[in-house]
Amino acid sequence: MEPRLITDDGEIPLARFSWRSATTGWGRVAWGRDAGGGPMRVGGRPITNGIGTHAFSIIAYDLPAGVKRFHAFAALDDEGVRLERGATVRFLVFTNDPLALPPPRTVSVDLCDLGFHGPVRVRDLWTGKDLGRFQGRFSQELRPHAAALFRLSPAGSTGAHPLRPGASLLRPEALRPGTRGAEDAAPMVLGQRLDRGLVAFVLTNGHAFASWRLLLKDPPAVRFILERSADGRTGWTAVHPDPLTNRCNWTDMEAAGRRWFYRVRALGPDGSSTVSAPVQAEAVEGPTAFRRIRLQGPYRFDKLGIADLDGDGALDFVIKQPHQVSDPGVWRPSQDTFKLEAYRSDGTFLWRRDLGWNIEQGVWWSPMIVYDLDGDGRAEVAVKTAPTDVDYRDATGRVTRGPEWCSVLDGRTGREIARVDWPARGNVADWGDTNNNRASRHLMGVAYLDGRRPSLLVMRGTYTKMVVHAYNLENGRLVPVWQWCGDDETPPVRGQGMHGVHTVDLDGDGCDEVVLGAAVLRSTGRILWNLGMGHPDAVYVSDILPHRHGLEIIYGFETRQPRNGICLVDGQTGRILWGCDHPTDHVHSQAMFGDFDPDNPGPEFYAGEKFKPDRWTYSARDGRLLRQEDLGSLSPYAIWWADGWTRWVAVRGRIGPYHQPPQDAYEGRVVAVGDILGDWREELVTCLPGELRIYTTTLPSEMRRTCWLEDRAYRTGLAHAAMGYLYPPQPVGKWIPAPRR
Numbered sequence: 001m002e003p004r005l006i007t008d009d010g011e012i013p014l015a016r017f018s019w020r021s022a023t024t025g026w027g028r029v030a031w032g033r034d035a036g037g038g039p040m041r042v043g044g045r046p047i048t049n050g051i052g053t054h055a056f057s058i059i060a061y062d063l064p065a066g067v068k069r070f071h072a073f074a075a076l077d078d079e080g081v082r083l084e085r086g087a088t089v090r091f092l093v094f095t096n097d098p099l100a101l102p103p104p105r106t107v108s109v110d111l112c113d114l115g116f117h118g119p120v121r122v123r124d125l126w127t128g129k130d131l132g133r134f135q136g137r138f139s140q141e142l143r144p145h146a147a148a149l150f151r152l153s154p155a156g157s158t159g160a161h162p163l164r165p166g167a168s169l170l171r172p173e174a175l176r177p178g179t180r181g182a183e184d185a186a187p188m189v190l191g192q193r194l195d196r197g198l199v200a201f202v203l204t205n206g207h208a209f210a211s212w213r214l215l216l217k218d219p220p221a222v223r224f225i226l227e228r229s230a231d232g233r234t235g236w237t238a239v240h241p242d243p244l245t246n247r248c249n250w251t252d253m254e255a256a257g258r259r260w261f262y263r264v265r266a267l268g269p270d271g272s273s274t275v276s277a278p279v280q281a282e283a284v285e286g287p288t289a290f291r292r293i294r295l296q297g298p299y300r301f302d303k304l305g306i307a308d309l310d311g312d313g314a315l316d317f318v319i320k321q322p323h324q325v326s327d328p329g330v331w332r333p334s335q336d337t338f339k340l341e342a343y344r345s346d347g348t349f350l351w352r353r354d355l356g357w358n359i360e361q362g363v364w365w366s367p368m369i370v371y372d373l374d375g376d377g378r379a380e381v382a383v384k385t386a387p388t389d390v391d392y393r394d395a396t397g398r399v400t401r402g403p404e405w406c407s408v409l410d411g412r413t414g415r416e417i418a419r420v421d422w423p424a425r426g427n428v429a430d431w432g433d434t435n436n437n438r439a440s441r442h443l444m445g446v447a448y449l450d451g452r453r454p455s456l457l458v459m460r461g462t463y464t465k466m467v468v469h470a471y472n473l474e475n476g477r478l479v480p481v482w483q484w485c486g487d488d489e490t491p492p493v494r495g496q497g498m499h500g501v502h503t504v505d506l507d508g509d510g511c512d513e514v515v516l517g518a519a520v521l522r523s524t525g526r527i528l529w530n531l532g533m534g535h536p537d538a539v540y541v542s543d544i545l546p547h548r549h550g551l552e553i554i555y556g557f558e559t560r561q562p563r564n565g566i567c568l569v570d571g572q573t574g575r576i577l578w579g580c581d582h583p584t585d586h587v588h589s590q591a592m593f594g595d596f597d598p599d600n601p602g603p604e605f606y607a608g609e610k611f612k613p614d615r616w617t618y619s620a621r622d623g624r625l626l627r628q629e630d631l632g633s634l635s636p637y638a639i640w641w642a643d644g645w646t647r648w649v650a651v652r653g654r655i656g657p658y659h660q661p662p663q664d665a666y667e668g669r670v671v672a673v674g675d676i677l678g679d680w681r682e683e684l685v686t687c688l689p690g691e692l693r694i695y696t697t698t699l700p701s702e703m704r705r706t707c708w709l710e711d712r713a714y715r716t717g718l719a720h721a722a723m724g725y726l727y728p729p730q731p732v733g734k735w736i737p738a739p740r741r
Helices: 712-720
Strands: 004-007 010-013 021-023 058-060 069-071 105-110 120-124 130-134 137-142 150-154 167-169 199-202 208-211 223-229 249-252 261-267 273-275 290-294 303-307 316-321 339-343 349-354 368-371 380-385 405-410 416-421 442-447 455-460 467-474 477-485 497-504 513-517 519-521 527-530 536-542 552-557 566-570 576-579 592-594 604-608 615-619 625-627 637-639 648-651 654-656 669-674 683-688 691-695
Touching: 137 150, 208 261, 223 249, 303 368, 303 669, 303 683, 303 712, 316 368, 339 380, 368 442, 368 712, 380 416, 380 442, 405 455, 416 467, 416 477, 442 497, 442 712, 455 497, 497 536, 497 712, 513 536, 536 592, 536 604, 552 604, 592 637, 637 669, 669 712
Parallel strands: none
Antiparallel strands: 004 010, 004 069, 021 058, 105 137, 120 130, 120 150, 167 477, 199 208, 208 249, 223 261, 261 273, 290 691, 303 316, 316 339, 339 349, 368 380, 380 405, 405 416, 442 455, 455 467, 467 477, 497 513, 513 519, 519 527, 536 552, 552 566, 566 576, 592 604, 604 615, 615 625, 637 648, 648 654, 669 683, 683 691
16 A cells, blocks of 8 residues: 655655556456455555555566665455454565576477478578478477577488487387378377266255366357256256356256256357257265266275276276285285276276286286277277286296286277287396385376377386386377386486376477476476486476466475475476475375465465374465374365365365365275366265265356366376376366367
8 A cells, every 4th residue: 555666856656657567366456446356445444545466466567766665555455354264464575576587488399280291401590500400390498588580491301310318219200290101191189079077966955956067169158058857858948047157057946856857058159059968867875976886796996097988978987906905015915816897987887807817916016097099089998918828926926027018908898909018027126126116116197299199108117217118009009109218318317206197298388298206208208307306205287386487396205305305396497496494204195285275375285204293284386384284194185176266175084175174975995086077176986895986066166167177187187097196187277179070
């Protein structure tokens, strides 16, 4: 309030100057108005000579010469003071930009889109330098606000493809989007088609709650009408008077406890109309609504893959059963063989495949990915396999010899359609021990390495040696793209793996980088950066600092650290942005990440020690220690469940707002978190003996957002939950449209 600049000649009201930039965490920065656009009052007095804003906010001015001091009053307006939970605010004044200049950004050009399907010679017209030959893609690092001018001309021959140590580019054309060779142009493979995802439940009070997806293909002005029918064929009537423009859910208060059939009609601004398939409302069993998939027996399952297996737009399920917790580091012999089982979205059983005794029971021996790898609209199942007609177990029950494969199965039938060798085991001791522990750390992933189609990643090694092989599924064959071994880097990259993988575009060129843990690979199979801090248990990638360019990665390290055992780093450079100032011994499990504390702006990060009682909740944006607290588990789940951005916490069978009494409950072991049914809120998937349950919210929301599965990082994150640790997927704002049909 009353901001003014002090010079030798007197005071100058700040209102005389226009700000260079003004950002706010909510609303809009304004003179004489609050961030919501209303009148600004402090102590009942209207304020007109002042700036209304909302945390987190940065307002930047270019000041005239001669300014020596800045004077202003700072206060919470009456709206902030009236908050029941209280409010605090910090005002800081900087004479220099408090934010570091964004790092150089890699600008990438798809040469095929420009009509170059062979090698290209590039010349910098401003410097006069020849930059060399390029094929498929040309990239250049530019400082913020910089520009460059290049001349591109066809080259006479392909020449050698330059590679840094560590990467073997087995098939250079595999990284050219949309090409398979001169004789056959590959289609653009982006994502699977999603249906409307309509789900309906009869609540205990007799009302019915229905929820559906907003899709990326929907026009911004789309409106929805929820209709009901007694038999699902005739007599459809709208359950609300006007089309819905601000939500993708509705509570039918006239349902009278009946299991009506419901459907959603989408109205386009051009007068077009499309109708979803009808669904019959399901009765709510217990305190929280859930959908049940009954299994073929009373067993529990170990891992779950979620994708559309038959191309109908609904998400289906592939389970790996039975459930046995076994780790190569605390080994015990397998009690049974793993079986894969596939179920349609309506619970119809599709197929079963026995992996045999040579795939030991435990998550690290048996990674699985369920994803549409070839763009035909139906998901495949990629899984680590071995012979089933020969038993390679030794006298103790360990498997330390014999073939190892990566197999791709048809998602509808379970039939094997492609197979390649798994990264070689070789000498077990080369991986760091002789008891087959570190040699038995296997992972898989999906990455859009060329920015358009998904590639399959096959990985071996976490704690010492690390190997990654990348493939494209083309015409029923796994075609190698590149191979990487950390031992071939200079210096070697060893022991930097996590218990999973994240594949996200970190440098803005449209292609996914591969977050192996504390080291990151470029989309071309070359090292981008390496923290060198060892093995992290908890790793999440998100746009944590929206005022900075690019994405950030937050870590919790299992390896002992004198400081920075919990830290935030720049996704493109690996530079540590903040880190805890206390030592950590063994930060364990996947922790919890998300905006779950309504009193703190931005997301939070909850993590703790395995062998000590220490637990911490940090502000992910600035590294402030908010609380030392035990939430009942080292791995609760932050989940979008209610209305608004703030997530609720799911832990030990309860779902509710952070530090408030729970309002919903669930049973079973959590096996997935994701936007699987209905509107943008997330579901909690659990395993119980003989069944799979999908818990979903029935709380109304007056917000509509595009289905999170349309976000590329979110969808691959959900796929990665089928192996390794369960890291709930995080959206980053890069959409993944489905192919045209």
